[in-house]
Amino acid sequence: xxxxxxxxxxxxxxxxxxxxxxxxxxxxxxxxxxxxxxxxxxxxxxxxxxxxxxxxxxxxxxxxxxxxxxxxxxxxxxxxxxxxxxxxxxxxxxxxxxxxxxxxxxxxxxxxxxxxxxxxxxxxxxxxxxxxxxxxxxxxxxxxxxxxxxxxxxxxxxxxxxxxxxxxxxxxxxxxxxxxxxxxxxxxxxxxxxxxxxxxxxxxxxxxxxxxxxxxxxxxxxxxxxxxxxxxxxxxxxxxxxxxxxxxxxxxxxxxxxxxxxxxxxxxx
Numbered sequence: 001x002x003x004x005x006x007x008x009x010x011x012x013x014x015x016x017x018x019x020x021x022x023x024x025x026x027x028x029x030x031x032x033x034x035x036x037x038x039x040x041x042x043x044x045x046x047x048x049x050x051x052x053x054x055x056x057x058x059x060x061x062x063x064x065x066x067x068x069x070x071x072x073x074x075x076x077x078x079x080x081x082x083x084x085x086x087x088x089x090x091x092x093x094x095x096x097x098x099x100x101x102x103x104x105x106x107x108x109x110x111x112x113x114x115x116x117x118x119x120x121x122x123x124x125x126x127x128x129x130x131x132x133x134x135x136x137x138x139x140x141x142x143x144x145x146x147x148x149x150x151x152x153x154x155x156x157x158x159x160x161x162x163x164x165x166x167x168x169x170x171x172x173x174x175x176x177x178x179x180x181x182x183x184x185x186x187x188x189x190x191x192x193x194x195x196x197x198x199x200x201x202x203x204x205x206x207x208x209x210x211x212x213x214x215x216x217x218x219x220x221x222x223x224x225x226x227x228x229x230x231x232x233x234x235x236x237x238x239x240x241x242x243x244x245x246x247x248x249x250x251x252x253x254x255x256x257x258x259x260x261x262x263x264x265x266x267x268x269x
Contacts, residue, residue, distance in 0.1 A: 002069040005124075011117050012064035012072070015079050018110055019057025026050025027221065038097050038104040044228055045178060047221035052185040055213035056082060062206045073125050074195055074207040078188040080118030085160065085184030087111030093177045134200040141256055142197040144249045148211065149193030151242070156190050159183030171235035172228045189214060201257065208257045212250030219243040 025036040030046035033039070041049065056078070063075035090097070090111060097104045136142065159166050160183035163176045170179070192207045222229070222240065229236040 004066060004069055004072055008069075008072065008076075008121050008124075009064050011114075011121060012060045012075070012079075015083070015114055016057050016060035016064060019053045019060055021057075023050045023052075023054030023057050027054060027217065034103075036103065038101050038107050039181075041178075042173075044172060044222065044225040045174075047224065048218050049181070051214050051217035051221055052182075052189075054217055055189070055210045056185060058213060059206050059210040062209060066206065068202075069125055070200070070203055071206065073122075074192045074199065074203055075210075076118055076121050076125060077195065078192045078207070078210065080115050080122060080188075081191055082185045082188035083111050083118065084115030085187055086181065087115055089160070089177075089180040089184055092180070096177055134198075135202075136198065137196065137201050137204060137253075138256065141253050144253055145193045145196045145211075148246055148249055149190050149197070152186055152190035152193060156183045156187035159186065169235055171230070171233065171239045172225075204257050205254075208250070208254040212247070212254045215243045215246035215250060219247055 022033075022036045026033040026041070026046040027050035030041070030043040030050070033041050033046040033050070059075045060079060063072040066072050087108070090108065097107070099105075137145070155166075159179045163179035163183075166179045167174050167176060189211055193211050196204050196207055219240065222243070229239070
């Protein structure tokens with residue numbers, strides 16, 4: 001059994017601490033989000049971004065506590081894509097960051113170091129893990145993950161590369177910078193959802209937690225700000241409908257993966 005290295009655990013806990021700090025602050029005290037990140041965000045944006053960070057931070061925490069290297073392959077991928085995309089996006093908006101804030105310097109430090117370290121650990125995992133026979137998730141789970149992943153991938157690419165379209169289509173006020181900031185984490189979640197369709201079932205639990213947490217938290221956070229949504233507008237229906245369907249699909253997949261995780265520990269097939 002390939003164990004996770006100490007350095008890899010430190011990486012996960014470092015990313016986890018930042019993610020949970022930003023996520024907890026933004027979700028439960030959205031008016032204080034600027035203390036965690038060098039951005040000024042209205043409450044709904046703060047809670048939506050916090051939903052992403054809480055999902056990501058929880059995945060990193062679980063990965064840091066995992067035992068086998070294969071269990072953290074997908075979390076390492078999502079951390080690398082997420083932080084790398086945010087680091088690149090931030091370079092296009094340097095004038096929006098106040099260099100007098102410590103959070104600005106930490107933001108750029110984190111989103112420079114985390115993706116580089118993540119890429120290094122991905123390469124190490126490829127060398128240490130074998131490509132033996134895999135037991136895939138049931139077909140219905142893989143179909144759900146494929147649909148969720150494809151939809152999230154399309155939305156994330158639009159946010160990153162055609163943000164103007166998404167600014168017009170978003171169900172509440174959005175600017176170009178925030179559109180692209182949303183795109184980075186969503187791209188990471190989309191990629192791991194798609195990777196789960198071909199991954200061994202024992203690799204999928206941590207990722208299933210993350211792709212379930214985000215839509216559930218974002219849906220609940222949106223309900224706190226219903227006054228910002230136009231009733232029955234197409235964009236509002238797509239937003240709540242999409243998050244609701246993603247939440248149900250995520251719970252279904254997570255429940256199945258968790259049950260198999262328990263059975264495998266008991267020695268059941």
